[in-house]
Amino acid sequence: MIEELQSLVNREVQVASLLETICGTLVSVEGAAVTIRTSEIFGYESGSYAIIQLRYISYIRLL
Numbered sequence: 001m002i003e004e005l006q007s008l009v010n011r012e013v014q015v016a017s018l019l020e021t022i023c024g025t026l027v028s029v030e031g032a033a034v035t036i037r038t039s040e041i042f043g044y045e046s047g048s049y050a051i052i053q054l055r056y057i058s059y060i061r062l063l
Contacts (some may be wrong), residue, residue, distance in 0.1 A: 005029040012063040017044065017056045023063060024050070034060070 008031045014023045015036060024038040029051065034057070036050045 001054075002029055002031070005034065006059070008062065010021050013060055014063055015052060016057070017052050018060040019056075022050050026060075030040070 005026075008026050009029060011026055012023070013026045013036070014021060015034065022036055022038055024036040027035040027037050029035075032055070033051050033053050036052065038048050038050050
C-alpha cells in the first residue's frame, strides 16, 4: 500500500480519518503516517501540515 500512496505525492487528495476529512497536497508517505499540506480546513491555517497515522485512515482519494 505504501508504494501506491507514494505515487500520489505532490497531488491534491482528500483523506478521511476516524475524526475528520482533510483536503490538501500529499507531501510525504512514511512507514506509518502520511503528511498533508492543508488548505482552508478549520483548525489548520493554509499551508499548515497534518500528519495522519495510516491505521486511522478510512480512505484517500484524488481531487
